[in-house]
Amino acid sequence: MDSTPVLSATGVGKRYGAGDTAVVALHDVAFELHTGEFVAVMGPSGSGKSTLMHLIAGLDVPTSGRILLDGRDITGLGDAALTELRRDRIGFVFQAFNLVPTLDVIGNVLLPFELRGVKPDAEQRAFIDRLLADLGLADRLRHRPGALSGGQQQRVAIARALAGRPRVVVADEPTGNLDSRTGRDVLGLLADAARRYGQAIVMVTHDPVAASFADRIVLLADGRVAAEYGRSDPAEIATFMLSLEDAR
């Protein structure tokens, strides 16, 4: 594992609104992510896990603290710079898949390149072909999302997220809309991507089974990091979550 993190957040806070009506979603959070690492961020509703994900992904800016991506501070960036950052360095996987229904599989996978205004070069194209083969999508390239099962749609979303070899892939409840068996397949694919391609992945989830696929688990509660654990099995993770409830 690389010693300098791909992504590091220090003292990160996020406050919505001002004065009496202000809501503090995150307090002084520290977080690191390394190359090839698959990290799960867990916590009950309102713990700040979605807010943390938005900040890491350049969808929102913190009100305090710093977030470094590849050593570059992204906290002061404006909309245009954040757009470029998301385009070139972040990949996304969502609960609701969020594929473009009018584009076929290959069109969806190449969409980030299209938005960048470039065509993948031979090396990138070879990587994408390998990716599509690994994800079992090679014979479905001309299918529209509507003709695919939920699990297949999520594989397309994963292919889209990985295709541009982003520095960080952000996954938001990627198994939330899938049955448990398909969900496990998808999690296996994400864990594989971290191992095989050295992809750094941060996944937000509240499912102990999903988190058991991760190398590391960060537990948030009330906008703070409550605990961190190494690889654990689902029963252990459920116990961590329950102890968090008891402590409150």
Place this chain on the structure above:
Amino acid sequence: MTGRGRGAGLLVAALSTGFGVALLQLAGVLGAVTRQETGNGGAAAAMLQVLAFVFVGLSVYCGAIVTTNTVATVVAGRTRMIALRRLLGGTARAERAAIAREQLGIGALGALLGLVGGSALAIVGYRIAVGTGTLPESGYSFTDPTVLLPVVAVPLAGWAAAWAGSRRVLTVRPVQAVHDVGEPTDDEAGGRLRTVLATVAVVGGTLLLVLGILIGFLTPAGVIVAFLGGVVSFTGIVLAAHRVLPPALALVGRLAGRTPSARIAAANALRYPVRSTRATVGLVIGVTLITTFAVAITSFGAALHHLLPGGSGLDVLLNGITTVFSLLTALSAVVAAVGLVSTLSLSVLQRTRELGLLRALGFGRRAMRAMVVVEGAQLVVTATLLGLVLGVVYGWAGAQSLLGSMQKGLVAPALPWPIVGAIVLGAVVLTLVASLAPAARAARVAPVAALAIE
């Protein structure tokens, strides 16, 4: 753009080009006939030429306004898709440019269809007129290059209109792809700059309109200044629509009664002022346009008969204008209807969860249908009233500025009652037709839709 948005864009471009082309072709025919009949060009033919250009300008302007509206509605309907593209790294500027470019292509295709359709209509109309003895045979060849003016102007205006209408792309935030944050508030949709611009346009345009009427006492060319004044002031009214229309809608909504369906339908106008405004503006434009022409032509005809009793070229002229006018009425009504249908449908599509909630709370299918019909009626009635008032003012101003120099005084604004009646009847039919499909869709929404995550 969605299929619906593309279809509407193509239709608008084809209609406004077709109208412009047909009009210029007819003006060409009538000019040739008048020259042949009276031996010289004459004031009537010159006036017809001026009038034709003013009408072409109006139809290009009307098409552009409708396009702006359609694009804005389409953008609103696909906020989530734009948010996704923004999230994956598309810039807001590139998204807007793509929408505008697409509209340019659609406009070009529509303009070609309009060129063919408009010319065909003019040729067929002319042949029929010759066959029935209404018009004499003339040597007009229908290949005057002037008719290419709308063919070039319409796609360019559509491109600019799409750029203006896609302004809302700038308010779409990437995070909306992950979480539904609802409609933007009124403050985001219309800033202070917009209000200032609108006020300047209304005041400046009204002054130009008055100036046009004054110049009209000296020369018929005053109508060109008045036309500019009309376009500028009406643009101002359209820009300020988000301030003017919601109170007007609320007022009309209060007349709809106190049943739960009616109250919820009426409250919608206040809850989503931006969307209601977008829906109503298209209709206001349609009704204003129809009324403007009706009043202008009726006043014009009455005054002309008074001025030139029994003039030989006059009947030819009035016949031509009436033909053109009937065409315009039909075409702009269709354009307005297309706008309303698409807005009401989108409004129902976007509110599936909310409609499901109403069903879960105990609204029956009949109440759901009634709600959509009342919402449609509220939009149509408000638009019709406002359009009638504006149309009478603009129509009279147009006739006055064109005829003031010949009449040597004020032209009485002639109210064409049969046309006013037709507009009201058309409004009723439009309400029913436009709300039919959306009402059925609303009635079909299942109560569990309230629980669904998009």
